[in-house]
Amino acid sequence: MKESAGKVGGGLPSVDARYTQWKYLVPILYDWLANHNLLWPSLSCRWGPQIEQATYKNRQRLYLSEQTDGSVPNTLVIANCEIVKPRVAAAEHISQFHEEARSPYVKKFKTIIHPGEVNRIRELPQNMNIVATHTDSPDVLIWDVEAQPNRHAVLGATESRPDLILTGHQENAEFALDMCRSAPFVLSGGKDKSVVLWSIHDHISTLATKTGGTNDKPSESPVIQARGVFQGHEDTVEDVQFCPSSEQEFCSVGDDSCLILWDARTGSSPVVKVEKAHNADLHCVDWNPIDENLILTGSADNTIRLFDRRNLTNNGVGSPIHIFQNHTAAVLCVQWSPDKSSVFGSSAEDGVLNIWDHNKIGERSGEASKGLLFRHSGHRDKVVDFHWNAHDPWTIVSVSDDDETTGGGGTLQIWRMIDLIYRPQQEVITELDKFRSHILTCSSQSHQDLTNQNS
Secondary structure, eight states: HHHHHHGGGGOOOOOGGGGGGGGGGGGEEEEEEEEEHHHHHHSSSEEEEEEESSSSSEEEEEEEEOOSSSOOOOOEEEEEEEOOTTSSSSHHHHTOTTTTTOTTEEEEEEEEEEESSOOOOEEEETTTEEEEESSSSSSSSETTTTTTOOOOOOOTOOOOSSEEEEOSSSSSOOOOEEOOOOEEEEEEEOTSEEEEEEEGGGGSSSTTEOOOTTBBSSOOOEEOSSSEEOOOOOEEEEEEEOOOOOOSEEEEEESSSSEEEEGGGOOOOOEEEBBBSSSEEEEEEOOOEEEEEEEEEEEETTTEEEEEEGGGGGBBBOOEEEEEEOOOEEEEEEOOOSTTTTEEEEEETTTEEEEEGGGGTTTTGGGGGGGGGEEEOOOOEEEEEEETTTTEEEEEEEEOHHOOOOOOOEEEEEEEEETTTTHHHHHHHHHHHHTTTHHHHHHHHHHHHHHHHHH
């Protein structure tokens, strides 16, 4: 394994002094499922539906973007991924790791030629074959990826036609995008400082119009007008999130350093506006799907902040429950674990994806005392997006834009930290005791190998 990959185990648990040799056993910290070198950068990645279950591995859809230089069209890619189950053939996957390689476990299934760059992808929880995308325009595009034809992305090829177009922004809406868990609603934010709400079901109502064609065979996509436009930000809206249990409640963050909570039932003005949620632009927000009182924000001030919405007040400096500090550059993405209410991830321009557990704050020494559970440093440049896998909650897909370090392209990684890191401490010690002699032998040999390499 290359040295840069070895750094991925930066978040080692202090389980017991008998096992301090773990630092030489980096491979056991990972199920390294795929490292896939991308010809073009990908700004967004999302898990799709699971399509096959087997004894040792599952097959699942993956959505990602390809941001090209114009020599070929920009595309929305649907891939099939083989996800090996925990503790199955991990060594085989790790042995095939190479930073420049294309993984045999990630195979392109379908290509959609996208009208412009794909800046953000979000799937509809009620039907994960339906996805929304943001590009450099005021519109949100809706795609039925199963119904869309497979296209060959060559220069001059015509663009694929979206199944729906959502209108309502007055300026470009490039990144802020979400789809509701409880109903087929879509939320977006843009440079016009507004948050816009739609219902996909409105395509059969008077809010939908056909934009072209004759004889009931439209040459262009149906258009849906907004259910509501919400004003309260003073600069670009960078991210939006629905409340997990409601299509009427949502939150947004922006370049004005504000965190705003909204309720469509009370009108188009903010319910709560935290004027100074961070000390710089806010890039991302996520609402806890298990404990709906908890909201995460990430910022250009390099920090993640945890808020309890019950404590938020208008027109004042935000009072977070905790400020998480470890990144050395702007935080680009935050996301709660779908499985455990206290666990979340954060990725940043420093090329690191951290896994945190706010219940662990103060329990251990060093960085672990700050709630840092694990530090994934396998990417070569800024980690622009990641997504927890709901079917396998400790499996993560992440993408980096490697343009500044390699002159182009990107990297997609699928990985899972070993359960020894997050399981109860005594349970882990009991399991490791069964393999004490083997661990100490391997550790001693690994230490000797490292000493020989450095001499």
